[in-house]
Amino acid sequence: MQPTGDGSRRKQRFRERLDVLHDTSLHQRVKQHLPTGRWTRRHWIHASLFTTIGILVATIVPGFSHIPAPSIVESTTTLHLPLPHQASTGTATEMGDDGWEVVRIKSGQTLSSIFSDMDIPASVMLEVMKQPSAKASLRNLRPGVEIALKVPEPGKLQGLRFDADASHRVELTLDGDAIKENVVERESTTRTVVLSGKVGRSLNRSARKAGLTSANIRSLTDDIFKYDIDFNSDLDADDRFSVVVEQTWREGELVSTGPVEAATFTVDGKLHSGFRFARPGHKPEYYTAAGRPLKKSFIRMPIPYARLSSRFGARKHPVLGRMRMHKGVDYAASTGTPIMAAGDAKVQFIGWQRGYGRTVVLDHGQGTTTLYGHMSRTANLKKGQRIAQGTVIGYVGSTGLATGPHLHYEFRVNGVHRNPLNVTMPPPQPLAGSDMVAFKDYTSSALARIRTVEDIIYADLDDAPAQPQVASTGQPASKNKKG
Known part of the structure; x- marks a missing residue:
C-alpha cells in the first residue's frame, strides 16, 4: 500500500526537521531507527517522539541561562568628615604631636615654595624674612635641612621653627602683625672617637659604615696615604683602617664629624700612619709619626689615574x-x-x-x-x-x-x-724644636687611643668577616647612627 498525499507531506516536513538536527547526536539516534525502505506506523511514532523531545530540549534548556540573580539591597550610611589641611604634593611634611608640621627640604625647594604649598600669603613670608635670624638661615635652604611650621588652619601661620646653627634653635611666634623671636640654646657634646674597620669589598662602603664622612675618606686617599698606598691595586679585604675624629652630638643625634685628626692604615701587615698638626702661623698638615710632612715636595703624576x-x-x-x-x-x-x-x-x-x-x-x-x-x-x-x-x-x-x-x-x-719617573725628589723638612715636642705629645695620645681600640676589636677577629667598628675614647661610649 502506497502512502497517501497527506502522508507524503508529513514525510517531507519530517525530513526538514531532521535537517535541523543534522549536527546533533539526536540526529544520529534517529537515523538508527529509520528504515531503508517503506515506513511503518511504528517508525512514524518513534520519529515524532524524538522530534518532540528535540524541540523541548532546544526551547527549555537555554532559558535557564537567563534566570536573573536575586537582587541584594545593602543598607549604607554616609558620614561627612572634615579633612585636615595638607600641603600639596612635592613638600615632604610630618605632623608632630605638638601641632608642628616638620618639612625636610628637597633639592630646589625654597621658603617661598613651601609657603605657597601651604597657602600662606607671600606678605607673611616677607614679614618673617625681615627678622635677622630668619634672613640668615632661611634665604638659602640646603637639601636635608628641616624646618617646622605651625599652621592651625589653612593659610594661617602661627609659628616657625628652624636651626640657626648647631647649638641654637630659633622659634618665631606670629600674633597678628607682631612677630616674637625666641632663641633656645641646644646642648651639644663633642667626643673624640676612633672609627675602625676592614676594607672588605669596598673601602668607601666600609668607611661610610664605620661613620666616616666623604671628606674624611678623601683625606685618607688624597691627603694622607696617597704617596704610600695605591688604593686601586694595593688593598685586600683584610687590610684595616683606624681614624681619630671629633664628633658633635645633639639630643642623641650625630650633628657633625670633624676632620681626620689621626689615622692608621695596615696594608699587608705594614702599618702606615698620619697625624694632623698645625705649626704656629701655618695651616694644619699631615705628618708621619717621625714628624716629617706626608705631603711630598712633588707629585709623581700630575694627572690621577692616567x-x-x-x-x-x-x-x-x-x-x-x-x-x-x-x-x-x-x-x-x-x-x-x-x-x-x-x-x-x-x-x-x-x-x-x-x-x-x-x-x-x-x-x-x-x-x-x-x-x-x-x-x-x-x-x-x-x-x-x-x-x-x-x-x-x-x-x-x-x-x-x-x-x-x-x-x-x-x-x-x-x-x-x-726623567720625572726616577728623579730623586728632595725630602720635605721635618718638624723641629718646640714644634716637634708638641707634635710628639699629641701623637702619643692619638696612637694610644687607636691601639686601645684595635686591641679590643681585632684581638679575636683575625679570621672573622670584615665588620666596621666605632669606639669612644676618654668618654662614655656612644652609639653611632651611621654604623
Whole structure:
C-alpha cells in the first residue's frame, strides 16, 4: 500500500526537521531507527517522539541561562568628615604631636615654595624674612635641612621653627602683625672617637659604615696615604683602617664629624700612619709619626689615574717622523682631564709655546721647574702667581705637535731635563724644636687611643668577616647612627 498525499507531506516536513538536527547526536539516534525502505506506523511514532523531545530540549534548556540573580539591597550610611589641611604634593611634611608640621627640604625647594604649598600669603613670608635670624638661615635652604611650621588652619601661620646653627634653635611666634623671636640654646657634646674597620669589598662602603664622612675618606686617599698606598691595586679585604675624629652630638643625634685628626692604615701587615698638626702661623698638615710632612715636595703624576703613553729618552717623533730626544714623559688622558701642579710653586710662564701648544711652566725654587704642555685650555692663572701643590693649572688637550690628547710633562733642575719617573725628589723638612715636642705629645695620645681600640676589636677577629667598628675614647661610649 502506497502512502497517501497527506502522508507524503508529513514525510517531507519530517525530513526538514531532521535537517535541523543534522549536527546533533539526536540526529544520529534517529537515523538508527529509520528504515531503508517503506515506513511503518511504528517508525512514524518513534520519529515524532524524538522530534518532540528535540524541540523541548532546544526551547527549555537555554532559558535557564537567563534566570536573573536575586537582587541584594545593602543598607549604607554616609558620614561627612572634615579633612585636615595638607600641603600639596612635592613638600615632604610630618605632623608632630605638638601641632608642628616638620618639612625636610628637597633639592630646589625654597621658603617661598613651601609657603605657597601651604597657602600662606607671600606678605607673611616677607614679614618673617625681615627678622635677622630668619634672613640668615632661611634665604638659602640646603637639601636635608628641616624646618617646622605651625599652621592651625589653612593659610594661617602661627609659628616657625628652624636651626640657626648647631647649638641654637630659633622659634618665631606670629600674633597678628607682631612677630616674637625666641632663641633656645641646644646642648651639644663633642667626643673624640676612633672609627675602625676592614676594607672588605669596598673601602668607601666600609668607611661610610664605620661613620666616616666623604671628606674624611678623601683625606685618607688624597691627603694622607696617597704617596704610600695605591688604593686601586694595593688593598685586600683584610687590610684595616683606624681614624681619630671629633664628633658633635645633639639630643642623641650625630650633628657633625670633624676632620681626620689621626689615622692608621695596615696594608699587608705594614702599618702606615698620619697625624694632623698645625705649626704656629701655618695651616694644619699631615705628618708621619717621625714628624716629617706626608705631603711630598712633588707629585709623581700630575694627572690621577692616567696612562703612561711615552717615556723619557730618544724616540721617533710621532708627528715629525724622525729620531728626537723626548725630554719628558707623556700621560694619555681624555680631553678636559684636570692637570695638577706637581708641587708648591710660582707661575713662570703661561701661554702658547711652539710645539708644546698651550703650556704652563712652574718654578718650584732651588732651580727646579716643571713644564706642562699640549693643554686644551689653561686655568685662570697669572704669571708670578703663587699656587699650592695639587692646584688645577689646566686641562688635557692636543694643542701643538700632538697626535692625540695627552699631557707632556717635563722636570728640569737648573735647566737640565731629568726623567720625572726616577728623579730623586728632595725630602720635605721635618718638624723641629718646640714644634716637634708638641707634635710628639699629641701623637702619643692619638696612637694610644687607636691601639686601645684595635686591641679590643681585632684581638679575636683575625679570621672573622670584615665588620666596621666605632669606639669612644676618654668618654662614655656612644652609639653611632651611621654604623
